[in-house]
Amino acid sequence: MSAAVLLPLRVVERNIVSYRRTWVILVSAMFEPIFFLYGLGVGLGRLVGDLDWQGDMITYAQFVAPGLIATSAMNGAIFDMTFNFYFKLKENRTFEAMLASPLSIAHVLDGEMAWAMIRGGFYSVTFMGVMYAFGLIASWWALLIPLAALLVGLMFAALGSFGTTFARNWQDFDILFLITQPLFLLSTTFFALEVYPTWLRPVVQATPLYHGVDLIRDLARGTVDSSAFGHVAYMVIATVIARRLVNKRLGKLLLQ
Amino acid sequence: MASKPVIAKDLSKAFGDFVAVDGISFEIEPGESFAMLGPNGAGKSSTMRMVSTVSPRTSGELQVLGGDPLADGSAIRSRLGVVAQEDNLDAALTLRENLMVYARYFGIGWKQAGRKADELLEFARLADRAKAPVMSLSGGMKRRLTIARALVNEPDMVLLDEPTTGLDPQARHLLWERLYQLKERGVTLLLTTHYMDEAEQLADRLVIMDQGQIVAEGSPASLIAQHVTREVLEVRYPADSTVDFQTLGLRNEPLADRTLVYTDDGEGTLAKLITDGHTPTSSLVRRASLEDVFLALTGRTLVE
Numbered sequence: 092m093s094a095a096v097l098l099p100l101r102v103v104e105r106n107i108v109s110y111r112r113t114w115v116i117l118v119s120a121m122f123e124p125i126f127f128l129y130g131l132g133v134g135l136g137r138l139v140g141d142l143d144w145q146g147d148m149i150t151y152a153q154f155v156a157p158g159l160i161a162t163s164a165m166n167g168a169i170f171d172m173t174f175n176f177y178f179k180l181k182e183n184r185t186f187e188a189m190l191a192s193p194l195s196i197a198h199v200l201d202g203e204m205a206w207a208m209i210r211g212g213f214y215s216v217t218f219m220g221v222m223y224a225f226g227l228i229a230s231w232w233a234l235l236i237p238l239a240a241l242l243v244g245l246m247f248a249a250l251g252s253f254g255t256t257f258a259r260n261w262q263d264f265d266i267l268f269l270i271t272q273p274l275f276l277l278s279t280t281f282f283a284l285e286v287y288p289t290w291l292r293p294v295v296q297a298t299p300l301y302h303g304v305d306l307i308r309d310l311a312r313g314t315v316d317s318s319a320f321g322h323v324a325y326m327v328i329a330t331v332i333a334r335r336l337v338n339k340r341l342g343k344l345l346l347q
Numbered sequence: 348m349a350s351k352p353v354i355a356k357d358l359s360k361a362f363g364d365f366v367a368v369d370g371i372s373f374e375i376e377p378g379e380s381f382a383m384l385g386p387n388g389a390g391k392s393s394t395m396r397m398v399s400t401v402s403p404r405t406s407g408e409l410q411v412l413g414g415d416p417l418a419d420g421s422a423i424r425s426r427l428g429v430v431a432q433e434d435n436l437d438a439a440l441t442l443r444e445n446l447m448v449y450a451r452y453f454g455i456g457w458k459q460a461g462r463k464a465d466e467l468l469e470f471a472r473l474a475d476r477a478k479a480p481v482m483s484l485s486g487g488m489k490r491r492l493t494i495a496r497a498l499v500n501e502p503d504m505v506l507l508d509e510p511t512t513g514l515d516p517q518a519r520h521l522l523w524e525r526l527y528q529l530k531e532r533g534v535t536l537l538l539t540t541h542y543m544d545e546a547e548q549l550a551d552r553l554v555i556m557d558q559g560q561i562v563a564e565g566s567p568a569s570l571i572a573q574h575v576t577r578e579v580l581e582v583r584y585p586a587d588s589t590v591d592f593q594t595l596g597l598r599n600e601p602l603a604d605r606t607l608v609y610t611d612d613g614e615g616t617l618a619k620l621i622t623d624g625h626t627p628t629s630s631l632v633r634r635a636s637l638e639d640v641f642l643a644l645t646g647r648t649l650v651e
């Protein structure tokens with residue numbers, strides 16, 4: 092294997108070792124989307140009733156569950172690439188120590204992104220199991236959901252770490268989450284795009300999470316069409332650009 | 348190893364308009380232990396960071412272990428051990444995990460990494476703490492672990508930025524002993540320090556830096572011989588005294604609380620001062636040290 096793959100894997104290993112003792116934290120986050128699904132799907136679902144998804148009448152649980160896959164992939168990645176990333180970058184100088192070894196900035200970043208993606212993907216896959224058990228999956232297309240979730244995780248790993256490179260202290264994360272929370276709510280996780288006023292729809296469609304949610308919902312419902320290419324393209328391009336920018340930022344911060 | 352581990356020519360580092368390292372040139376021989384001395388802000392760490400390939404030079408030439416730090420960073424670092432001025436141990440890991448994970452960064456297999464970790468914990472006298480979290484260590488223990496970690500890849504050269512700052516005397520001596528062992532094994536050492544005795548103990552050769560420049564270079568003994576006398580007489584007088592050493596023909600350095608008189612015969616000079624009627628309130632005769640060299644060169648003390 093080439094260094095570009097092998098060296099980032101050592102960063103992943105480091106994270107596995109570090110989480111070995113705190114695996115409870117990892118696993119407990121798995122239950123969050125399940126509680127959401129129960130509360131929203133069953134509770135709110137009773138009030139909302141069935142809704143129309145591309146011609147099919149589906150329950151609210153069927154609607155919201157795919158959205159929760161995308162958000163759990165996002166949250167898994169974001170957590171590692173914000174608080175943990177900041178700790179390693181500024182507080183603990185973990186990256187500085189790594190850079191005294193053969194690892195370079197790109198290796199460190201790729202390793203961290205891969206780890207965040209794996210973590211986000213892990214939540215998505217376990218949640219998919221729950222969805223299957225509750226009969227919320229309607230198509231063989233759903234087999235592609237883990238791949239889509241990994242892409243969502245990777246994109247938010249890149250975007251999250253980009254924001255983090257600008258944080259000057261822990262308080263700055265309040266600002267960061269002030270930006271990400273509305274994204275979460277605006278993403279069609281909870282309401283279909285048609286619910287929003289016409290002028291707001293392009294805004295929703297421009298946000299990163301929307302593309303993950305819509306793609307995964309199409310895969311879960313079997314309503315895949317050409318829009319899937321657009322979603323994948325958006326996420327790949329966003330990931331590549333953000334990763335490049337983070338790479339630059341880290342160079343500026345760490346290699347003075 | 349034929350080539351010199353470090354060759355620096357007119358090496359400079361600027362941060363914006365501020366020049367931290369101002370055209371320094373030096374070479375280190377294989378197996379040599381080379382020290383950089385200088386007051387706060389002299390540019391020691393900036394130089395170390397350029398050598399450790401994590402800080403691009405602004406101008407000049409630099410070769411480390413036969414490579415260019417800008418082009419061959421990863422390959423150079425694989426043969427380097429680095430102890431930064433501030434500890435950067437992995438707070439999420441235990442002592443043993445710190446060493447093992449770090450060994451993995453160098454591509455050492457897990458099994459070998461485990462063996463190496465145990466060996467180095469022994470070396471740092473921290474074996475009984477192997478499973479403790481790093482955060483539970485005292486400052487000195489952290490420093491020892493950091494130095495142990497720099498050795499996981501059996502480096503050809505170790506860079507140590509103030510390795511013993513903050514250590515108690517016992518830990519310092521332990522560390523000197525360990526560094527001496529490394530030197531015996533043929534490892535090249537590049538270290539910075541504020542402690543004269545440390546440089547005299549460890550360094551074959553050293554440079555004294557001040558404001559980004561090298562102001563003197565040589566072995567500890569040759570620097571002392573070159574810039575100061577064999578002995579130093581320290582004398583204290585009451586504040587209102589008017590002893591004029593200059594007219595007495597004595598080379599001296601007035602400090603805030605005492606005066607240093609450079610002489611080859613401290614006792615003789617003291618006796619002469621007393622017979623001349625300039626009896627000091629207190630006096631001390633000692634061997635000249637690098638501290639005196641620095642003072643003579645810059646007019647300032649090293650540790651303020």
Ligand SMILES: Nc1ncnc2c1ncn2[C@@H]1O[C@H](COP(=O)(O)OP(=O)(O)OP(=O)(O)O)[C@@H](O)[C@H]1O
Nearest residue numbers: 347362367385386387388389390391392393394432
């Ligand atoms: N990243 C940086 N940005 C701006 N200035 C810097 C930076 N790093 C160092 N400097 C400045 O460069 C000068 C030299 O710093 P350096 O850390 O090399 O000194 P030093 O000799 O190691 O001092 P000390 O004994 O205190 O460790 C200082 O004036 C410092 O403020």
Ligand SMILES: [Mg+2]
Nearest residue numbers: 391392393432
């Ligand atoms: Mg320094």
